[in-house]
Amino acid sequence: MALTKANIVETICVKNGFSKKQSIETLETLLEIIKQTLESGEDVLVSGFGKFCVRHKKERKGRNPATGEDMMLTPRKVVTFRCSNKLKDKINAK
Numbered sequence: 780m781a782l783t784k785a786n787i788v789e790t791i792c793v794k795n796g797f798s799k800k801q802s803i804e805t806l807e808t809l810l811e812i813i814k815q816t817l818e819s820g821e822d823v824l825v826s827g828f829g830k831f832c833v834r835h836k837k838e839r840k841g842r843n844p845a846t847g848e849d850m851m852l853t854p855r856k857v858v859t860f861r862c863s864n865k866l867k868d869k870i871n872a873k
Contacts, residue, residue, distance in 0.1 A: 817858055829862045 784806060791802035813831065816823050823831040834857050841852040862870075 827865045832859050
């Protein structure tokens, strides 16, 4: 089962004693800061967790899987995530 925003809000409520409204506002603010930073092309580094990076993909040849037709894929930006070594070690310890 995936961790959802609702689960995170509930955890913030229980662990920190915040109201549900405060927890939602806190989470939404954090996510908005991350989104704005990535939109501006900057990386987001969360120590002990990982790094979100904006990567530039060049124009390249591709193929439509439905028709098999060759096509050119436009240049674009993608967001990647690289896990920190601390988090990797925690995940692999179990």
